[in-house]
Amino acid sequence: MTTGTQGWHADPALLSSYLAGDLDAVNGASVEQHVSRCASCRAAVGPLLEPQLLEQTWTGIRDAVERPALPFAVRLARRCGLSEPTAVLLASAASLRGAWLVGAFLSLSFATLAAYASGGTALAPFLLAAPLAPVLGVAAAYGPRQDPLEALIATAPYGRTRLILLRTVGVLVSVLPVTVLLGLAVPGPPWLSAAWLGPALALVPVLLALAGFVGPRTAAAIVSLVWAGVVLASTRALTPTWPVEAAQQGVYLGLAVAACAVIAIRAGTDRQPGLAL
């Protein structure tokens, strides 16, 4: 320790012991208190630290300040093992953010409530909303003609097709479990809670295949109108569960296969961006 006209200052040996954690609790706390108030001793601490350690600490602080927070759904996925770069890409999809997911959840809840209140005679709202929730989510996440970064995404090595498929999977993983849970509350035969998955999993590839030709908005409008037509037509002359019965599931499977084939064929010739998706 040294003293002078400016008062007491910690000497290098004491500071080194402090930095190494060799001081007892009382002396350590005393030195810490002093250093926090004494500019001279703070300046003396700097050279005693390893530059690498300082850089590492500063980088960590900057990362915490500058790196944007991930949406809740993506943070959850990170905890389940999603890789960090993939999380960064998914975080940019608007339909994986809180507002959109809450909107989808509310729409589905109202549709479920309507079906529940009718005692199973009015299944149309649920059968209409359940397959369209992922379809609209994918369309919102797709973004080729609306995405402000389209020109950069198209010329990046990651590839637009891959990005859109990643976002599609992200949307499906976010929306489907909630919809399945709500489906359990819908009165009717037990298979009904999962039967809507057939049209949902068919309409998503149909949307993607169509979007490659007409863009996601028009494709989403076409898919929504066609599906609404099927559901509404069934309420007039057929049973409420007709759109999701076994015979129709075969048609959905065929549609899904055809749509995937169209995407695959176009992806095979994707030397220019945006051809397949």
Place this chain on the structure above:
Amino acid sequence: MSTGTSTVELTHVGKRYGRTRALADVDIAFDRGVTGLLGPNGAGKTTLLRIVATSIGADSGEVRLLGRDPHRSHADVTAVRRELGYLPQELGYPSDMTAFGFIEYIAVLKEWNDRGPRSQEVRRVLDAVGLADQASVRINRLSGGQRRRVGLAQALLGEPRLVVLDEPTTGLDPAQRADLRRTLSALGHRSTVLLSTHQTEDVAALCERVVVLADGTVRFDGAVTDLVATAVGHVWLADEPGDDALVSWRTGTGRHHVVGGRRPVGADPAEPTLEDAYLLMLGPDAQRVHTPS
């Protein structure tokens, strides 16, 4: 002009949008250094840059980038894109992203998967464009010039061998343009940099080579000094605007700067600028692009 060794080689390249011809039989190659593309709107500059940036394909002719044919296979186009930095003419910015978040997102698309080196690289490019202290600011709170610099920063990620910049100086003030020139000048020592601009002074200050495009064809390709030399003897300072001048305007001294046409009576020869030479090169199109200052 195909040499077989250039970074960018376009051979008899053509491109149409419906009935409109954007590029016609363009034969040109680019190597390390900064090349400026000049031309009026609709000349084909953006189309040429988009072809080089693998954003669109050519309708005809051969394109070779970094020794590869990007049309040959997915692997080839991806390999080119790994060494490409591209600033499009119009780039939308997600308003809810920060400058750091935006660049980091593009860095992931460019396969910077390791978080530590990626963060360092994002900070390096933000620093290179003078935005290190704006990293955590949302893009919608940045000025137009700052946004353009964010766009430029993403094009510098990974020190690409091929850098394509479509009007990078748009929206920048003179000081920012000077900074940009310094950045690009350093980049030109190790990379092939192609940039389009309407600012002839940027080309004069920055580019060792200039290409003048008009109606989808190359009107001039050579050193900036060679383009300027083509205007010697065609530029005058006169008391009256020339009767058959290509363009003329009244200068601050009260005399008229006359470009092209016959020498006006009593006119003194003037030292031509790159802009004079560019206007002469365009011929009748010059009146469409020239805005008297």
